[in-house]
Amino acid sequence: DAGVIQSPRHEVTEMGQEVTLRCKPISGHNSLFWYRQTMMRGLELLIYFNNNVPIDDSGMPEDRFSAKMPNASFSTLKIQPSEPRDSAVYFCASSLVGGLQETQYFGPGTRLLVL
Amino acid sequence: DAKTTQPTSMDCAEGRAANLPCNHSTISGNEYVYWYRQIHSQGPQYIIHGLKNNETNEMASLIITEDRKSSTLILPHATLRDTAVYYCIVRGNTGNQFYFGTGTSLTVIP
Numbered sequence: 001d002a003g004v005i006q007s008p009r010h011e012v013t014e015m016g017q018e019v020t021l022r023c024k025p026i027s028g029h030n031s032l033f034w035y036r037q038t039m040m041r042g043l044e045l046l047i048y049f050n051n052n053v054p055i056d057d058s059g060m061p062e063d064r065f066s067a068k069m070p071n072a073s074f075s076t077l078k079i080q081p082s083e084p085r086d087s088a089v090y091f092c093a094s095s096l097v098g099g100l101q102e103t104q105y106f107g108p109g110t111r112l113l114v115l
Numbered sequence: 116d117a118k119t120t121q122p123t124s125m126d127c128a129e130g131r132a133a134n135l136p137c138n139h140s141t142i143s144g145n146e147y148v149y150w151y152r153q154i155h156s157q158g159p160q161y162i163i164h165g166l167k168n169n170e171t172n173e174m175a176s177l178i179i180t181e182d183r184k185s186s187t188l189i190l191p192h193a194t195l196r197d198t199a200v201y202y203c204i205v206r207g208n209t210g211n212q213f214y215f216g217t218g219t220s221l222t223v224i225p
Contacts, residue, residue, distance in 0.1 A: 004158075042216070043153075043159070044215075045214075091159070093158075104159075104161070106160070107158050108157060108158050109156075109157075109158050
């Protein structure tokens with residue numbers, strides 16, 4: 001199993017530009033999570049999907065952030081327009097909800113730097 | 116979900132057992148204890164979880180006190196590659212969210 005795949009691994013962009021982060025969950029998993037990690041705030045949940053439906057987006061910072069999951073094998077997190085304070089590592093995780101082990105498996109992350 | 120309290124940092128000699136404590140005094144009956152770790156620049160990695168019985172797998176052992184108000188993660192023979200931040204998380208089995216807190220930064224010393 002390839003695990004959770006994220007792309008790009010690194011992204012450097014200028015303030016005001018649109019940024020799109022991509023995630024492919026583990027095959028067969030039915031939940032997907034987007035987290036953001038910074039030194040100041042640690043690891044915080046932004047949004048999660050269950051069976052491709054957004055369940056809780058209360059962690060999404062503001063309207064500049066949006067996430068979609070068009071099918072069970074793909075999700076995007078978009079920031080438009082990006083700002084320097086969005087610089088962070090963004091992690092995607094997936095899990096199989098309802099199983100005996102509802103464990104989240106994390107991808108390697110996307111390191112975003114907004115100049 | 117119950118809050119957890121962990122020491123900010125710990126050191127352990129290579130080859131010795133690393134015992135990482137976690138307090139979760141407000142845990143409720145249906146909440147599990149999970150442990151994850153994050154090695155620098157990588158995504159968090161699942162280690163182990165349990166409800167009330169002690170658990171062991173190829174990575175670690177989890178000891179949960181009888182009143183379930185605290186637990187200890189044991190790495191039996193720490194190696195330099197075990198240097199990481201270790202997160203203790205308590206969550207209900209009906210929810211999907213993990214709240215990671217600040218964790219314990221474990222440094223394994225040669």
